[in-house]
Amino acid sequence: MNTVIRIHEYGGPDVLRTETLPVPTPAAGEVMLRQDAIGVNFIDTYFRSGLYKFPSLPAIPGMEGAGTITAVGPDVHDLSPGMRVAYAGVPGGYATFRTIAADRVVALPDDIASSTAAAIMLRGLSVHMLLREVYRVQPGDDILVYAAAGGVGLLMCQWAQHLGAHVIGVVSTAEKAELARANGARHVIIGTDRVSEQVRDLTEGRMLPVVYDSIGKATFETSLSCLAPRGLMVSYGNASGPVTGVDVGTLAAHGSLYLTRPMLMTYIARRTALLHAAKEVFALVKKDVLKPHIGQTFALHDAAQAHIALEARKTTGSTILLPRNPAKDSATPE
Known part of the structure; x- marks a missing residue:
């Protein structure tokens, strides 16, 4: 049988139910x-709460994972049982077994463990999108990264430092500030009360070419104030709620700014784009440039506790669920 976490209605973490279903057939x-x-990500909480809608209910959350192919359906030619693969951006992940479109998975290198892949697929591909596609970060760029001690934030600090950029991270605690610094942030701001003033001081008035804001409603106006004229505001998360009612005139008032709300699936919709981005992410993991930090793990049936910790800002790095005995997780098939 197949242990899954399903929701039958939108709401808080308590709507996540552990259930047993038949093993699916591809x-x-x-x-x-x-x-x-x-992998557990903030987007999972958006789907659970109803901010983002599933096509229908009941539904299984989860957008990221890694495991071993046990069966293939008709018309699948380049994948076979026994192969280790990973995926990102496809709902249905909170399960011991799942089916998924073959063109949405990528083969895992032998030296990348499944736990590492689950900690980096969605986040790593997102960082590739943000730093290499949405805005192509250059050496010497000053950039602002919110939630710099989170799963995406830590990878952004690492990758941006590798590119020669100067990361200004924003975190909520002194402990998280130390973690962000250890992973490549040149400067760290604790709290969101005086971010724009501190950015002005740190850049000697130049301000920033780009801001990466995963917080949303609570920091949107502050983020605009951190940008240099013609700078780019990248709003890619809603941790404090969605940004609504934007007056486009405020972009002019802040200096002819640009605004984008990117979604990863747009950038990896073509399989060639998915494979290219995954190849870059895996290469940087092998070079030890990207070092996924798994801050906490939960058993699959404790998914609700993972959501509670995530939304309470009590997590650092990546959070993963383990559907089986963690001792069995390895870089090679069983």
């Missing part, structure tokens, strides 16, 4: 995975 163009590790 349809044409699909593969079935026995999952070793599952």
Whole structure:
């Protein structure tokens, strides 16, 4: 049988129910995975709460994971049972077994463990999108990264430092500030009360070419104030709630700014783009440039506790769910 976490209605973490379903059968163009590790991301809480809608309910949350192919459906030619793969951006992850379109998975290198893949696929591909596609960060750029001690934030600090950029991180505690510094942030701001003033001081008045804001409603106006004329505001998360009612005139008032709300699936919709981005992420993991930090792990049936910790800002780095005994998670198939 298949242990899954499902929701039957939108709401708080208490709507996440542990259930047992039959093991699914892959349809044409699909593969079935026995999952070793599952990533937990803020987007999961958006789907659970109803901020983002599932096509129908009941539904299984979870957008990221890694495991072993146990079966393939018709018309799948380049994947086979026994292969280790990972995926990102496809709902249905909170399960011991799941089916998924074959063109949405990527083969895992032998030396990347499933837990590492579950900690980096969605986050790593997102960072690739943010630093290499949405705005191509250059050596010497000053950039602002909110939630710099989170799963995405730490990878952004690491990758941006590797590119020669100067990261100004924003975190909520002194402990998280130390973590951000240890992972490449040149400067760290604790709290969001005086961010624009501190950015002005740190840049000697130059301000920033780009701001990466995952907080949303609470920091939107502050983020605009941190940008240099013609700077780019990248709003890519809603941790404090969605940004609504934006007056485009405020972009002019702040210096002819640009505003974008990118979604990863747009950038990896083509399989060639997915494979290219994953190849870059895996290469940087192997070079030890990207060092996924798994701050906490939970058993699959404790998914609600993972959501509570995430929304309370009590997590650092990546959070993963383990559907099986963690001792069985390894870089090679069983």
